[in-house]
Amino acid sequence: MTDRHPATVGHGTSASDACSVLWQQDGTSAYGTAARAGFFVVLEQPGPWGRKAAEESHLPRDVGIELDRLASAAGGRFMLMRRPGPHVDRPGGQHVLVGHAGGSRAEAWLLEGRVASPADLVGLDWAALAEGRVEAVAATLPGAGLSPPVLLICTNGRRDVCCAVRGRPLAAAAAHLDPTRVWEVSHTGGHRFAPTAVLLPWGQAFARLTEDTTAQLLRSSLTNAIPLDLLGPHHDRGRSALAPALQAAESFVRHLVGETDLPAFTTEAVPDTEAWTGRRADSAPADSAPADGESAGGAPTADDGSVSHAWVRHADGREWRVRVVRKALGRQRPESCGKAPVEVHEYEVALTG
Template sequence: MTACSIAWEGLPAFGTATVAQFWVALEQPGPWGREALTESHLDPALGRAVGDEAAAAGGRVLLMRAPGHHAVEEGFASRRVFVAGGLAGDPWLLEGVALAPDAVLRLPWDDLAVGDRDAVLAACPWLRPARHPVLLVCTNSKRDVCCALRGRPVVQDVTARYPGQVWECSHTGGHRFAPTGVVLPLGQLLARLTPGLAAQVLDAAASGQLAAAALTPAHDRGRSHLPPAWQAAESWVRAEAGITDPAALWCEPDPEEHTVVVRHVDGRGWAVRVRPREGGPLPDSCGKAPKPSAWFAVEPRG
């Protein structure tokens, strides 16, 4: 059977980012099951509670582990944590070490939902502004084999050049685009990562920018704070105009069906048609039966 990410090669990734207004990444070494938050050596009650709280506030929690370090660790001990928010405006990233499970459970979810960095810092003195962006690459093999087979080589290649900035992570969605990842604090989800692209993404993010090489239908799944059609519209404009500033664009609804208006801070605007398209049957995950493939067709409104 053809691997799902091989079968999907050539199809666009625009508009496929997981929708999340903020991201929390919690370190958890050892193996992960299909549902990583409740199927790892993390207390499943804690994983379920943290995941539910984040989801209720419009965010997403991932597990992460250091590249190549999969030793089993029982109990909570101490865990590295990254928290990214403010995605629709001025994205920010916090990092810290949680010494007890209740530190993670007591994250101020409502403040995260509205991107209030100062309130998060006040509520969690164990967090501090991160010095560098991070790239989380999905390697959750129990969710999809492609993620591990294609994601781990990217992580292993890049991690030596960016110590502490590249982590394996649990399911980000879209394994048919493996290797997949999310760059924080920008909230951009990436498809078909390569070591070279991963390096460019981290270099650009260090200056608060999106990597120009990642703004293509092959690689840009979208920024997670937007709904799918708006993700696709914004990604199309960025690719056409070469706009790497994450804060330069915003989207507005348009009365015409399947149309999104993308505005630029300099006054420019684009009316973009975003239509769902369906193609031949393809597996969207390894081991699953093929079903009609789907993507967004994006073009300027004539």
Template sequence: MVVTGDVRCAALSQSCGEPQAGTAPTAAGWICLEQPGAWGREALTGSRLDPRLGVELQRRAGAVGARVLLIRRPGRHADDRRGTSPVRRAYLAAGTPGGSWLERVDLVAPEQLLELDFAALGGARPTGLGRPVSGPLLLVCTHGRRDACCALRGRPAIAGLAAAHPEAVWECSHTSGHRFAPTGVLLPTGYHYARLDPVFGEHLLRRAAEGRVVVERCRGRSAYLPVDQVAELAVRERTGETRDVLTAAGGYVRHVDGRVWRVRCLRRDLPPARPASCGAAPSVPVVLVVVEVQRLAGVARGRQGGRR
């Protein structure tokens, strides 16, 4: 069976019950630059940002495994600068398990970001360019030129949230996974989420401020490859652990208390065929399915409590 017609990719994915675990993009660090106005399909080279700067930022970030996003305040996005502050915001983040951090930088000119110590960012070391931010940051993709679902679903989801949390909630450019729109990424931890709505967004911000990880609707942590994103979430679901005390690598998940789990996943087709993004040719998606979670040797070293 092949799904065709004018139905949007997010609606098709949701109707098929497509799982989202293991679909987060991988990144060692994040550079988020405020850029008001409209964004073209390729945001870094299709906005009022100097495309040469966009290319150079992307090149330097890519060399250290980091990603660059454009961010903007929610609302109308006329391609002009009326009422726009000459100072623009930037955020730098590293999602290292157990040691994530977030910095804020206020820029007079976006070219100042080229002064960034990219090697430090790629190595999860604070860059010193900005000042530390203690609370979480929620970026919601509204990049309509990349996929209509992101704008049609993302903007309604973010409007009320941003009004209630103006410093913590921003629109952002493409984060991948249009079919899971509205999509968002929580910084500094780098957990990605699918099918956001205002109530769930409030829940994410509250739990993140408490240092907790929400497993529901989670696509995975960007510090991990897809199979390890799935493995970590599987262990969290099994144990109820919500703290940032797990690391995942090679299908093994380790707790700071000494426990270890081996998680076995298989790749399976999930028919029917459907577009992964609006306008794309239909194809049958391949998903990662957990088939075994095995507790290995390792005894918890005392009780750490708080698994809410």
């Protein structure tokens, strides 16, 4: 008799039917699956995390619930982070990252500071954070300063065992290379793409990372770039500030032209898309449902067969008009270990002009 999770075999080995193993074997595209967020507030909280980490950790439950509520209400995301390795509580203040993903990548910024108490974050200027006004936000986070890019790797096995089995070893290896810019994080969405990570401040999400691609990413991010090896549907989940269809459009063009510069693109819905399709291009569900759901690219929704059109514009003046269709693939897979299989979807992307 064993209490081992059904998605593991032995110590640190994914079972053949683990969600991320099945999705990787299928080669399902990761385009358009970044969890939606215009900004991020990420608080250091060592110790164990529950499935709903903001409520189930050593963070006072009422504070976690309130910070999660404030972030969600303003269009952002609250998460917990901890250093890779032993998760013991430490005395003293806690690190905090506050970042704005930007309406375009050039507008992104990241602050790093410390708080004496997690409750201090309730006093952040949430409206300014949603609008990307860095000076106003910094005024409510005393002592904070601008930070270089930071990589958050999902390791919360209470949400999905794939994140622990595949994410924790990756986080440990990455932290060995760059201990100040790598954190374990409580939830990035997209367990089926483990190991997953989010690069702040841009909210650029990645799927199926390896030690080699993560090392490349840590180096390239210092110059605001993505490694060539992480372009394309196997790894690029998209940028969090965009709706799923727009994420897919931008990632497609980035791969098409081999653009590694993070601030290169601005992506917008074609103004008459609503007239063509009967729905707004940015109304597709995000991959970031706060409880269980992760719908874009996964479970069936009312968007089956929906069509969106986008302009992807480069800083050098080039532009591409792109058509995005969300299609069912005719197979079922679990989006998370232990869940029932659901219909699998992908975004099909093509140039129209």
